[in-house]
Amino acid sequence: MVLQSEETVQATGREATGPRPARARPVAALRVILGWVLVIGLWELVGRTVLAGRHLIGVPSGIVVKLVENADVYGRGLWFTTREAMLGYLVGNLAAVTLALLVVLLPGLERTVLRLALVVYCLPLVALGPLLRLAYGFGDGPQITLAALAVYYLTLVPLLVGMRAVPRSWLDLTATYGRGRWTTLVTVRARAALPYLMAGLQASVPAAFLGALVGEFTGAERGIGVLSIQALRSLDTDGLWALMILSAVVSMIGYALVSFIARRLAPEQPTVLLATQGADPRRPAWRRWLVSAGGVVLTAAIVLLAWVGLFWLLDLNPYFAKRPWEVWEWLVSAPSAAEHRAELFTAAGQTALVAVPGYFAGLALGVLLAAAFSLSPRVRGALTPVAVALRCVPIIAIAPLLVAALGRGSFGTAVVVALMTFFPTLVSCLYGLGQLPGQVADVFAAYATPRTRVLVLGRLPAMAPAFFAAARIAAPTALLAATVAEWLATGTGLGNMMAVDAATSRYTSLWSTVVVVTLMALAGYALVEAVERRVLAVVAPEQSRW
Amino acid sequence: MVRSDVARRTVLGGLGALAMGSLVGCGNEASSSGGSAGGTAGSTTAVTYQLSWTHSVQFGGTYLAQDRALFRDLGLDVALAAGGPNVAGDANTVSGAALMNVSVADGVARSNAEGADLVIIGAQYQKSPVTILSLAEGPLQSPQDLVGRKIGVAGTDTPGLEAFLAINDLTQDQVEFVPSQYDPAVLTAGQVDGLYCFYNDLPVALAVQGIEGHSMLLADFGYDPMSQTYTVLRSSLEDEATRDQVIRLLRGDARGWQLYQDDPQAAAELAVQAYPDAGLDLKTQQEQATVQLDIMFSQATEQFGFGWFTDEQVQENLRLFELLGIEGATEQMWDRSILDEVYRDGPTA
Structure with a gap:
């Protein structure tokens, strides 16, 4: 009977936080401690025997020694990077919320705003870093900006999904009272969007830290990024691992803090949305086509204008800050344009070869982990730290290990891409699984439906909007992850091409590559969106309108 | 240079073109003025010197020049900009963000092939590392x-x-x-x-x-591209006032490296102490300080002074560029007049 009641608690969508029998606690704690001792012991053993002298992994004892010896240096570095990450997190999320509000109040802008946001998110680090340093000069500017850029999109997309996750009847109610979009936003949408906002805020914690860290590669004087380059270049593997563990711990603390707040704020139980299908008046195909084509043209025009305008405003030197017409000349009108295109397409092919499998693997990993987490709190407790750690450990630190374990081919890089992509999916899906309406959950509970069946019949369909939000985010993320891995670790594809271009001052080629990366990300995004529209029209029709 | 940047940035923040521009900008101004250690504004000129990698004893002589106020004595307030995996050194000089950067000959030739007009006025390394x-x-x-x-x-x-x-x-x-x-x-x-x-x-x-x-x-x-080159814009040499700054910067730097030659270990200790957040290990820095003497000082530096390069080296580099497929480089990419000026009275700066 006891077991049964715990299951019903689960089925209603609440965490199983009820007190366990008091005697079980010390035993469980002992088991956990023993588990950790075993893992660390094995790690030390492997590091000191099989992998000794190869500098692939740090060993626990060496890491501890480094942490103690360099406590003040590491402590200061950690503080600098954390501060940059926090500022970036704040700025990025504020930007996301502002953009979301803008879209809700002026729904006509939605697709344009989202496309522009995507373009900004897609700008590759290799190209952006030196530019930011030029624009900001000394100081923390580039690090904070890169952290903000890594964050805002992760919050914006789920937030918009959440703003829509409201029952039609509530909107009708506010409309009946003659209230406008603002009232609807404050009284209805804000509340509905809360879980989705929290998902974004949680997923973006490690992203902010990693953004700040990579931002330090642009000539910063201090911080974990600077220390890791130094450790890496001096073969100080234990030191490098110590730094990575510190980064992971800070990200985990941030993640735990946000999830604590999220639990406090969570609304009682999600309501049944019950939206009718296809309420959208069907317009003729040619008109829909015209509207979307118009949208694309408009976005392109704004991007080009912003490109030229920002470069002018920042007074960037035309030697490295190439303008759109120079890219056009490079790719289209110059005599050697065909050659340039061929070079770019070969590299793009290599990148796609790792980004696409990495994308699907990351998505699958995210969904599977989310399902496992929702079925077993124990799995959740054990694997959450691992998931956060995997997301925030910079690729530069684990690349040698991954390459050694998985090889230098596209498989290894695809795995790296998956590791860098899965986390937002996991977090988003976890929240999505919790969106099973209370009444539906009660029905399942009344029939004592097993958890797995509740998952398949109830939670997975409820998760659809959150899943697709994650899938949309993951498309550009996978591409960026692939280029970063290529830049820092494997030396292939578009990532390497951009690094070589930057190092050999081939700036026209660099900007052309940036354009191609952005177009690829946009295409991937559009594909996901098309699939999403079909599926959500059936599973969550409320998502197709405001 | 820095001033006009700030103005642009304020415009940006004001327009709200980037919501974060203004917020971030503020923190950044404070730290940059803090970095230049309270210069006496009237008598010294502020210049930025772009290094080729993150801080280490690789730039030990420059640190000595900074620490012993050798730049200050020449009327310069020098800000040392660190490099890193994602730093475009030549571009910083081209854009005017830095007066001089440390580069490598084939890199400079490539930059020039893409439209820059940079000139090499000296080379810290006598041999490619x-x-x-x-x-x-x-x-x-x-x-x-x-x-x-x-x-x-x-x-x-x-x-x-x-x-x-x-x-x-x-x-x-x-x-x-x-x-x-x-x-x-x-x-x-x-x-x-x-x-x-x-x-x-x-x-x-x-x-x-x-x-x-x-x-x-x-x-x-046989593969010996000129390395750790002092690189400046040609236009900096043509303008009388900027040319004077370049001369002073190179002279101060060379004086620092002269001190370094006598006591590399002092430079190693200084690097660790001046950049406590760079994660430098004293033992490694000391070892590196000794090792790089091999490639930085030679017969030629004894005879002509630190940072010297010869016409033969220039010709050898031009032949190398052909092999590397870099087009358009000529002897014009080098200019020894600054070194001539610095070492007018013998091989000591």
Whole structure:
């Protein structure tokens, strides 16, 4: 009977936080401690025997020694990077919320705003870093900006999904009272969007830290990024691992803090949305086509204008800050344009070869982990730290290990891409699984439906909007992850091409590559969106309108 | 330079074109003025000197010049800008963000081929530091030893390795290139037989870690691009006031390196102490400080002064550019008039 009641608690969508029998606690704690001792012991053993002298992994004892010896240096570095990450997190999320509000109040802008946001998110680090340093000069500017850029999109997309996750009847109610979009936003949408906002805020914690860290590669004087380059270049593997563990711990603390707040704020139980299908008046195909084509043209025009305008405003030197017409000349009108295109397409092919499998693997990993987490709190407790750690450990630190374990081919890089992509999916899906309406959950509970069946019949369909939000985010993320891995670790594809271009001052080629990366990300995004529209029209029709 | 940047940034923030521009900008101004250690605004000129990598004793002489107020005595308030994996040094000089940067001849030639107009006015290294590092159990001692081996090389260095092979009558298919970027562990982990790197960087790290290695300087086998070059814009040399700043900057730097030659260990200690957040290890820095003496000081520096370069070197570099496929470079890319000015009264700056 006891077991049964715990299951019903689960089925209603609440965490199983009820007190366990008091005697079980010390035993469980002992088991956990023993588990950790075993893992660390094995790690030390492997590091000191099989992998000794190869500098692939740090060993626990060496890491501890480094942490103690360099406590003040590491402590200061950690503080600098954390501060940059926090500022970036704040700025990025504020930007996301502002953009979301803008879209809700002026729904006509939605697709344009989202496309522009995507373009900004897609700008590759290799190209952006030196530019930011030029624009900001000394100081923390580039690090904070890169952290903000890594964050805002992760919050914006789920937030918009959440703003829509409201029952039609509530909107009708506010409309009946003659209230406008603002009232609807404050009284209805804000509340509905809360879980989705929290998902974004949680997923973006490690992203902010990693953004700040990579931002330090642009000539910063201090911080974990600077220390890791130094450790890496001096073969100080234990030191490098110590730094990575510190980064992971800070990200985990941030993640735990946000999830604590999220639990406090969570609304009682999600309501049944019950939206009718296809309420959208069907317009003729040619008109829909015209509207979307118009949208694309408009976005392109704004991007080009912003490109030229920002470069002018920042007074960037035309030697490295190439303008759109120079890219056009490079790719289209110059005599050697065909050659340039061929070079770019070969590299793009290599990148796609790792980004696409990495994308699907990351998505699958995210969904599977989310399902496992929702079925077993124990799995959740054990694997959450691992998931956060995997997301925030910079690729530069684990690349040698991954390459050694998985090889230098596209498989290894695809795995790296998956590791860098899965986390937002996991977090988003976890929240999505919790969106099973209370009444539906009660029905399942009344029939004592097993958890797995509740998952398949109830939670997975409820998760659809959150899943697709994650899938949309993951498309550009996978591409960026692939280029970063290529830049820092494997030396292939578009990532390497951009690094070589930057190092050999081939700036026209660099900007052309940036354009191609952005177009690829946009295409991937559009594909996901098309699939999403079909599926959500059936599973969550409320998502197709405001 | 810095001033006009600030104005632009304020405009940006005001327009709200980037919501974060203004917020971030504020924090940044405070730290940049703090970095230049309270200059006496009236008598000194503020200039930025862009280094080629993150802080280490690699720039020890420059630190000595800064620490002993050698720049200050010449009326300069010098801000040292660190480099890193994602820093475009030449671009910073071209844009005017830096007055001078430390670069490498083939890099400068490439920048010029893309439309920059940079000039090399001196070279800190008398010999290229590029080396192929191998482990002692399988040492690569001559170009012939590379045949059939795996060599780790970063994407940006691939043309260099190709040129080296061509100079030594080897073809690319005789050597397996393994794209490796920033991680030296590929060598210790046995994924490659040799690693393309810098003489005063990884070989030192390897030695300090207690691993025996062998370093083959490519300069000893015909590949010797001028390295750690003092690079400035041609227009900086044409303007009388800027030219004067360049002369003072180079003179101060050369004086710092003269001090370094007498006491490299002091520079190592200074690097660790001046940049406590760079994560430098004193022992490694001391070792590196000694090692790089080999490539920085020579017969030529004794005779003509630190940073000197010869016409023969220029010709050799031009031939090398042909092999590297860089077009358009001529003797005009070098200008020895600044060195001539600095060493007018003998080989001491």
